[in-house]
Amino acid sequence: MxxxxxxxxxxxxxQLLIGVINGAFYALLSLGLAVIFGxxxxxxxxxxxxxxxxxxxxxxxxxxxxxxxWVALFVAPVLVGIVGMVIEYFFLRxxxxxxxxxxxxxxxxxxxxxxxxxxxxxxxSGLRYSMPDVFxxxxxxGFMFLPYYRAWVIVAALVVCFGTWxxxxxxKLGSYLRAGTEDSQLMQGxxxxxxxxxxxxYGFGVMxxxxxxxxxxPIYSVTPVMGSHILIVVFAVVVIGGMGSIGGAxxxxxxxxxxxxxxxxxYPPASSxxxxxxxxxxxxxxxSGLFGKEA
Amino acid sequence: MTMMKKLLTSAVASALMVGGAQxxxxxxxxxxxxxxxxxxxxxxxxxxxxxKAMEMAIADFGGKVGSAKVEVVSADDRNSPxxxxxxxxxxxxxxxxxxxxxxxxxxxxxxxxxILEENNKLGxxxxxxxxxITDAHCTPNHIHYVYDTYALSIGTPTAIVKExxxxxxxxxxxxxxxxxxxxxxxxxxxxNGGEIxxxxxxxxxxxxxxxxxxxxxxxxxxxxxLANAGADTTNAITTAAEFGVTQAGQTIAGxxxxxxxxxxxxxxxxxxxxxxxxxxxxxxxETREWSDRFMEETxxxxxxxxxxxxxxxMQYLKAVEATxxxxxxxxxxxMMEHPINDMFAKNGRVREDGRMVHxxxxxxxxxxxxxxxxWDLYDIVRTIPAxxxxxxxxxxxxxxxxxx
Numbered sequence: 001m002x003x004x005x006x007x008x009x010x011x012x013x014x015q016l017l018i019g020v021i022n023g024a025f026y027a028l029l030s031l032g033l034a035v036i037f038g039x040x041x042x043x044x045x046x047x048x049x050x051x052x053x054x055x056x057x058x059x060x061x062x063x064x065x066x067x068x069x070w071v072a073l074f075v076a077p078v079l080v081g082i083v084g085m086v087i088e089y090f091f092l093r094x095x096x097x098x099x100x101x102x103x104x105x106x107x108x109x110x111x112x113x114x115x116x117x118x119x120x121x122x123x124x125s126g127l128r129y130s131m132p133d134v135f136x137x138x139x140x141x142g143f144m145f146l147p148y149y150r151a152w153v154i155v156a157a158l159v160v161c162f163g164t165w166x167x168x169x170x171x172k173l174g175s176y177l178r179a180g181t182e183d184s185q186l187m188q189g190x191x192x193x194x195x196x197x198x199x200x201x202y203g204f205g206v207m208x209x210x211x212x213x214x215x216x217x218p219i220y221s222v223t224p225v226m227g228s229h230i231l232i233v234v235f236a237v238v239v240i241g242g243m244g245s246i247g248g249a250x251x252x253x254x255x256x257x258x259x260x261x262x263x264x265x266x267y268p269p270a271s272s273x274x275x276x277x278x279x280x281x282x283x284x285x286x287x288s289g290l291f292g293k294e295a
Numbered sequence: 296m297t298m299m300k301k302l303l304t305s306a307v308a309s310a311l312m313v314g315g316a317q318x319x320x321x322x323x324x325x326x327x328x329x330x331x332x333x334x335x336x337x338x339x340x341x342x343x344x345x346x347k348a349m350e351m352a353i354a355d356f357g358g359k360v361g362s363a364k365v366e367v368v369s370a371d372d373r374n375s376p377x378x379x380x381x382x383x384x385x386x387x388x389x390x391x392x393x394x395x396x397x398x399x400x401x402x403x404x405x406x407x408x409x410i411l412e413e414n415n416k417l418g419x420x421x422x423x424x425x426x427x428i429t430d431a432h433c434t435p436n437h438i439h440y441v442y443d444t445y446a447l448s449i450g451t452p453t454a455i456v457k458e459x460x461x462x463x464x465x466x467x468x469x470x471x472x473x474x475x476x477x478x479x480x481x482x483x484x485x486x487n488g489g490e491i492x493x494x495x496x497x498x499x500x501x502x503x504x505x506x507x508x509x510x511x512x513x514x515x516x517x518x519x520x521l522a523n524a525g526a527d528t529t530n531a532i533t534t535a536a537e538f539g540v541t542q543a544g545q546t547i548a549g550x551x552x553x554x555x556x557x558x559x560x561x562x563x564x565x566x567x568x569x570x571x572x573x574x575x576x577x578x579x580x581e582t583r584e585w586s587d588r589f590m591e592e593t594x595x596x597x598x599x600x601x602x603x604x605x606x607x608x609m610q611y612l613k614a615v616e617a618t619x620x621x622x623x624x625x626x627x628x629x630m631m632e633h634p635i636n637d638m639f640a641k642n643g644r645v646r647e648d649g650r651m652v653h654x655x656x657x658x659x660x661x662x663x664x665x666x667x668x669x670w671d672l673y674d675i676v677r678t679i680p681a682x683x684x685x686x687x688x689x690x691x692x693x694x695x696x697x698x699x
Contacts, residue, residue: 011513018505116334125339125559126529131537138539144509147537219537220502221529221559225335229502264497264506269469271506272498 007265014144015265016258021150023257024157025212029230030237030249031161032208035168038244039181039201042092043104047234048227049111050206053080054213055222056118059127069132069218077210084206085199092202093195111227118224126221135218153215160211161250168246177201236279242292252290320363320621321391327353327608328386330379330407331397331422333371336500336525339555341399341422341600344593348601349396351592352608360616368392372399376406383407387414393621394419394611396604401425401472404437411436417623419611421603424524424551425472426686429650433693436623438630440651441603442573444472444551445686448479450571450657450679451548455518456487460546464516465494466507466531468523473499476522476550492516500527504534512540524551529560536564554598557660557672565672568660574599574639575658575673581638596670606639607651642681648693655684 004012029051036044057076061067067075087110095102131149138147168174177197180187184194213227220226233256241252256275263274270277282290329349331341346369353365368386372379386392387410395411398404399422411418411434418437420428426445428437452463463484467473473496481491492514495507508531511519519540521528528549535547549556552570576586576596585605589597597605614629615621627645635643635651643653658673666672688696 008513011510014509014513015506018509021505022503119334119338123339123342123555124334124336124526125555126526128559128561130561130563138537145512145538145543147539149537150505219533221526221533223526226502229500261506265510268495268497268507272501 005266010143012262012265015261017141017144017146018150019258019261020254021153021257022260023254024154024161025216025230025253026234026237026257027161027250027253028157028212028215029209029234030241030253031164031246032205032212033234033238034241034244034246034249035164035208036202036205037238038246039168039177040198040205041100041103041181042202043100043107044202044205045104045108045231046087046111046114047107047206047209048229048231049114050080050084050209050227051213051216051230052118052222052224052227053083053114054210055217055220055226056122056127056213056224057210058214058217059129059222062129063127069214072217073211073214076214077207080210080213081203081207085203088199088202093198096198111231115224115228122224124223124225126223129217129222131218149218153219156215157212160208164208165246165250233275236275240275240279240282240289242289245289245291245293248289248291319619320360320615321393323363324391325360325363325365325394325612325615325621326390326392327365327367327611328383328392328395329367329369329397330372330383330395330403331369332374332399333369335374337374337399337422339559340553340598341397341604344589344595344597345397345422345601345604347592348589348597348605349608351588352605353612356609356612360612361619363621365612369397372403374400374403376400376402379403380406380410383410387411387416392416393623394626396421396608396611398422399600401428404428405432408432408434408437411623415623417611417626419607421607422600425475427475429646429648430686430692433648433695435627435649435695438607438627438645438649438651440607441599442571442655443650443685444476444479446573446655446679446684447550447571448476448483449684450655451550451569452480452483452489452520453487454657454677455546455548455569456484456489460518460548461489462516463489463491463518463520464511464514465491465520465522466504466511467494467496468499468527469496470499472524473522480520480522480550494522497523497527499523500525502526502530504531505538507531508534508538508540512538512543512545516545518546518548520548520550522550525556528552529556532560532568533564541567553600554596554670554672558596558670562661562663562666562672565660566662569676570658570660571679572599572656572658572673573653574602575656575675576602577671577673578656578675585638602639606635606637609637610635644681646688647695647697648688648691649695650685652681652685654681655679 036042054076058072135149180194180197188194237252237256241248263271329346370382394417396419398420401423404420404423408418420439421441424444426443429439467477521531549570557565614626618625618629631645640653645651656675657677659676
């Protein structure tokens with residue numbers, strides 16, 4: 001068997017693929033953050049909680065109402081999106097235009113409250129959610145066993161990421177969005193309801209997080225604290241990609257998944273730190289991030 | 296006059312002696328503090344339901360000891376030795392707490408038992424894992440009740456090696472507890488003629504185990520051992536099931552697994568998992584009877600820690616009643632002299648190092664076909680006798696053990 005740096009090539013290919021899969025999660029989550037920051041200038045620390053709500057909603061809807069995975073894939077993000085819009089309407093709107101730190105603290109507080117309430121009700125051991133039957137099993141690729149579900153995660157995440165990028169960068173709706181946040185008074189003069197646009201954008205951003213949550217439900221422990229772990233990593237990804245850069249968030253997400261995967265092979269104890277190491281280096285060389293516009 | 300003097304002196308002396316020997320219950324109240332992680336990683340194995348278990352014990356005892364009433368206070372230690380220390384200090388120094396029960400994270404227990412020792416109060420530790428609690432960190436002021444890392448590392452690995460699982464690969468949580476567990480497992484596996492092919496130190500916590508499972512799979516080891524706990528263990532098991540580890544013939548060995556973890560995983564993901572436990576709710580009529588009452592109160596089946604909290608609180612109250620005292624040394628001495636026979640343990644005894652030794656059990660998680668309900672999770676495959684399960688006193692480093 002051929003070896004690369006003392007690791008069999010087959011194992012390495014497996015790790016690269018795993019990296020891409022995890023990267024797909026990072027991409028989805030950081031995309032939502034980038035949309036919210038890029039268009040609304042809100043630092044959304046409730047993003048992890050929204051990811052968690054997506055996963056929790058999937059499990060709870062299944063247990064209580066028998067709603068299956070495919071329906072949850074649409075319904076859960078919509079429900080969480082509505083929660084997001086309620087938060088935007090009642091809280092975030094009141095601090096619009098203030099320093100970023102206000103939105104950071106406000107959303108962080110909201111996230112802690114949501115987490116606390118759900119912990120009280122559901123505990124922390126995790127809720128059980130079994131995978132849809134069609135995804136059970138997997139295929140042997142020769143260098144690794146690829147569960148069908150992980151393959152689906154890559155496809156679903158990439159489709160949604162590309163769709164979002166296309167909508168914001170290439171469509172008329174996207175141009176309204178970008179213009180509305182650039183100069184809201186002017187856009188209002190053109191008869192566009194900017195406050196509604198802002199609500200919808202925030203709702204859409206958290207929908208992306210909830211969508212990632214639904215994708216995560218069958219493979220990770222679904223607990224009220226699941227979002228708090230991933231949140232910081234995802235913020236690092238966004239910073240590396242360049243705050244607010246939509247395409248940058250997607251590419252960086254996948255790239256960081258791969259780098260993390262390789263670290264897990266060569267030196268596992270560093271795997272939780274490597275993304276932050278990259279962040280430090282990137283900030284020193286390109287303070288606005290890999291894909292950010294130089295200020 | 297001399298006569299009078301003599302009489303007076305002896306009266307005073309005997310009054311003093313009576314006061315000394317017949318210590319009574321301070322403030323006419325037996326005050327118990329329940330300290331546990333009420334909201335974090337370890338919430339479900341003890342947490343709020345552990346407080347319920349303690350309250351059940353007090354209610355079953357009758358709510359009072361003689362004429363003294365029994366009171367409970369509780370606090371969330373947030374798994375922080377600092378938070379826990381200041382709470383326990385306040386309890387014992389200002390609020391008249393006589394005994395502290397629960398106690399989960401090992402770091403919290405090690406910190407708070409020092410304070411109990413300074414103030415000569417008693418701790419009944421039910422939730423912690425580290426075996427050093429009754430070894431290097433033993434005090435005359437606490438008893439370690441349910442299980443420890445030594446007992447857990449003896450049970451599962453020995454059984455699996457004997458069944459033919461010779462080569463091992465260990466996934467280790469990268470902090471003190473994981474390292475200790477890895478060392479214990481290595482010792483037991485090698486002593487039984489098995490070998491360790493390799494290990495990975497993974498960050499704590501790790502949400503995604505796929506990379507590590509893939510490496511463990513590639514190692515070709517017979518057994519993949521999980522020297523971690525809580526969410527790390529459940530995540531690793533879920534991922535192993537997804538990647539077809541057990542179907543491909545490798546065995547997963549969980550080292551610190553609670554009923555709440557297996558319940559969260561479900562039999563489909565956890566089937567065949569071997570683990571060591573100090574107690575299981577569905578062992579006999581006595582355990583079932585108590586567990587039914589617990590379930591009515593809480594909606595869940597009790598873990599071994601919940602049962603241990605009930606049992607240790609009950610034993611404590613019995614000791615206070617029998618000795619008529621809530622003085623920690625009097626009570627601890629009584630508990631050491633009287634074997635424990637209740638729904639939690641048969642012939643359990645408290646050793647001088649504070650270790651409560653009792654039979655442990657090797658369990659195997661049922662398959663979905665074998666399981667008749669959401670809590671019908673374990674098959675008890677072997678009883679590990681008390682003397683085999685816990686570290687022998689001859690190997691003890693505890694200062695209380697004679698000869699040390």
